[in-house]
Structure formats: C-alpha cells, structure tokens
Amino acid sequence: MQKLTERQRAVLSFISASIDERGYPPTLREIGNHLGIKSTNGVNDHLRALERKGYLTREDMKSRTLRLVRSADGSSSAPPPPEPDNDVADMIEIPILGRVAAGLLQEAIQHPEDTVRIDRMLVGRGGDVFGLRIVGESMIDAGIHDGDYVFVRKQLTAGRGDIVIALVGDEATCKYFFSERDHIRLQPANETMAPILIPKTDWRGTQILGVVVGVYRRLH
Amino acid sequence: MQKLTERQRAVLSFISASIDERGYPPTLREIGNHLGIKSTNGVNDHLRALERKGYLTREDMKSRTLRLVRSADGSSSAPPPPEPDNDVADMIEIPILGRVAAGLLQEAIQHPEDTVRIDRMLVGRGGDVFGLRIVGESMIDAGIHDGDYVFVRKQLTAGRGDIVIALVGDEATCKYFFSERDHIRLQPANETMAPILIPKTDWRGTQILGVVVGVYRRLH
DNA sequence: GAGACTACGGTACCGATGTACAGCGTCGGA
DNA sequence: TCCGACGCTGTACATCGGTACCGTAGTCTC
Secondary structure, eight states, X not given: OOOOXXXXXXXXXXXXXXXXXXXXXXXXXXXXXXXXXXXXXXXXXXXXXXXXXXXXXXXXXXXXXXXXXXXXXXXXXXXXXXXXXXXXXXXEEEEEEEEETSSBHHHHHHSOOEEEEXXXXXXOSSSOEEEEEEOSSTTGGGTOOTTOEEEEEEOSOOOTTOEEEEEETTEEEEEEEEEXXXXXXXXXXXXXXXXXXXXXXXXXXXGEEEEEEEEEEEOO | OOOOOHHHXXXXXXXXXXXXXXXXXXXXXXXXXXXXXXXXXXXXXHHHHHHHXXXXXXXXXXXXXXXXXXXXXXXXXXXXXXXXXXXXXXXXEEEEEEEETSSBHHHHHHSOOEEEEEEGGGTOSSXXXXXXXXXXXXXXXXXXXXXXXXXXXXXXXXXXXXXXXXXXXXXXXXXXXXXXXXXXXXXOSOTTSOOEEEEGGGOOGGGEEEEEEEEEEEOO
C-alpha cells in the first residue's frame, strides 16, 4: 500500500470518523468544510489520490458512496470490521475513577464518576488508561492544577522523573517519581511541599497505580 | 417499541442490508427500486412511519443520512453494534489548525495539522471548537505550557480575564483578555513578559478568534 | 359512514452533490 | 530547468435525491 501524505491521511481519518460516528460517509463539501478546503475540487483531488493509492473506492455520480478499503496489513479502514481503525479514528474510553488525594482507591474505583472518550492519539499507544481528578496544588509547578483531569496508564513501574499516581498509605497521590539509593522519593511540584520518602524495604510494586500520560483542564 | 408492518419491516431490512453490504445507506429511490415502489413518496411514507415508531432517524435535506436506532431489546437494527451509538452525539471532532504565535492565522487555518476527537463534555456545550498547539512560555503561570494543545471555542467577544486567542498584527497569540478604559490589555501569564496594550480605537472585534475552553498536555 | 392508518402512483421543485475545466504556487527529483 | 505530484481556489453544470402536494384504494375501528 502506497504511503499517504499528511493531508491525505487527514481526509481518510475524517471519512472513517464520519462513518463510525454517523453511520454514513461524508460528502465532498463536508470533508472540505472540516479540513478547511473551500473548493470541492481540492477535496476531489485527495479522493482521487486515495483511490489511486488503494485506500478507498467510490461509485460514479452517487452521493456518499465512499468506502474504505481494508489495507493489506489488515489494519482496517473498512467500517464493518468492528475492530478499531489503526491509525485513524482510534478512540479510547476512559473511566474517571475519582479524585487523587481525596480518598481511598477502592472507594474511588467503585464509584466511577464519569466516562470520557478521547482520541487515542492524545494518550499514546497501548495500555489501560483511566482518569482521575486532581485535588490540591501539589503538582502545580508541573502545570497540573486543582481540578485538572489526569489520564493515567496503568503500570506497576515507573521511570525516573515520571509523574505517577501512587498509593501512600490509603491515599492515592500524584507526584514525580524518583527511585534513589535506598528509598523511593515522591516529589511534589510545589516548593512549599516536602517530598515523601519511602524506604525501599517498605516499598511494594503495587503502590504505583500508573503513569500520567495526559493532563486536561477545562476552562471557562 | 411499536410494532412494524410487513412492508415496513422489509424497508428496514433493506436499509440494514445496504449499510452492511455497501457501507452506506440507500436513497429513497434505491429503496423504492428494490421493493418495487415507483414513487419516492411511497418510500417516504415508510420512512416517516419508521421514524415515528422509533426505528430510525435521519437528517433533513441530506442524502443517505438514514441511521438505524438500536431497539430496546438489544436485537440490532444497528448492523454491527460495535460501539454504542448512544452517546456518539456527545463527541466532537476538533481540527488542530496550527500553532499559536508561530505564524499567520491564514496560514494556520489552511493547513490543519491533524484532527482529534474528544468527549464534548470536556469542552462544554455548543460552539465551534478548534485546536491549536502552544508555542512558548507566555501563559506558563496559567498552567499552559510549551507544546500544550488548547481547544478554542470560536467567538468574537470575551469576558474579563478569559484566556483568548487573539490576532496581534499577523500573529495569533494566547493571552488573558482584559477590556479596560481606553484599551484592550492582552496579558501574558508570565512575570517576565509585558502585556500587550491595544488602544480601543485600533481594536476590532475580529481580532479575537476565540476563547480557550480546554488545555491538554500529553506527557510521557 | 366518518376517520385513522397503510400503501402506493405521479409530479414538481430545489437544495445537495459529484464532476469537469481552468488556474496557481510549492517542492523535490531527473 | 522541465516535470510530476501535491494542494489548493473558483466556477459552472447536470444529476441526484429529499420534500411537498395531490390522488386513489383497501382495511379496520368506532
């Protein structure tokens, strides 16, 4: 399968998204509208290129007859295969489990507040991701404010300097992670707050819930 | 869910088959053709009945916008019920138009880099939303860092203290917005940077592109 | 017998859409 | 430097396709 340009990929992505979300393909003008292309011909050029490169087919003189072609590697395109498209329109559903530093984890997990869906692109590949609401200012110098949502990829280990969600006692907390000689240091990003030091002898892997892969703040 | 007549069931079945096999819904005339109905009105009667009984929805004055509605008992209608069409309406597709303070607006708008989809909940109701990538540290004290994505609701006015995307000369920039006696003040959230003052006589409404309604930062 | 709902035929209108043609600028080879 | 691919603007046009309005019939219920 020939390579696509950025622009062509964007067109393909929008077509795929349209089919997924609305159940029918877009028109030339809808595509143009979405991508800021004013001329139907501009869009048609892209479609011709995508046809030529084997990514989609369409029928003459009929509206909305775009069909995605499954690519050789099996990575979809085609709508009927229920598995998510590979590079395109890859969505992830993220449960917002609770608030960090606001209660027991168990408690939080049992009362998912809400669920949001965002583009997989925004949280990177792979992994099981959940969301938490931040309470407090302990990570403010890292640009994580009170009320922000953080998206967390579940994993038991972390690298030096990663922002993690860790269990300290019964509380989940958001901190920088540093593994040092004989202890784990959980460092707030706030000059007024002291790091939490945990002797490695007391440390268990299960205490890391995951690594923060995204931060979202709603304004207004 | 109300009962269907033989004929209505046949219409529904054909629509479903069309979506399954071809990837897009049929037109009125295609339905009529298949079922031996010569009048578009005959078909339209059926579609109206199916709408009224809650089996499908469609959009006005747009071709092939039939959508099957999942029936209460879960027994399809929807051809491949992979994802719940239920809250699909709550998704929003956001084109990432460019980088703030990195070039001309026109330039940016004409070259959308990419598109992301996120839950409408995250950006609030209504409005046309686009995305920008932040370049620079001018809003760092507001927790908006270099490389962050901001989601912007298009609007020409702003309230005191809103974070806006504004046109200053040819550049789009992200700043706090303050309307004062005889000038507009665009205030960076960075102690080392000076506000931009624009006499109200020089100010035009078109200079505000929109209000920042969300900030996203990808980590890791 | 009046009034619904169903199930069409026919026709007309007009907005929605795909197609075609003419250009323009950029960019990376050959 | 010419050429092809890319990525558009702009315009014109014919068809596609949804909607509206007018009729006819059969069935079923009240």
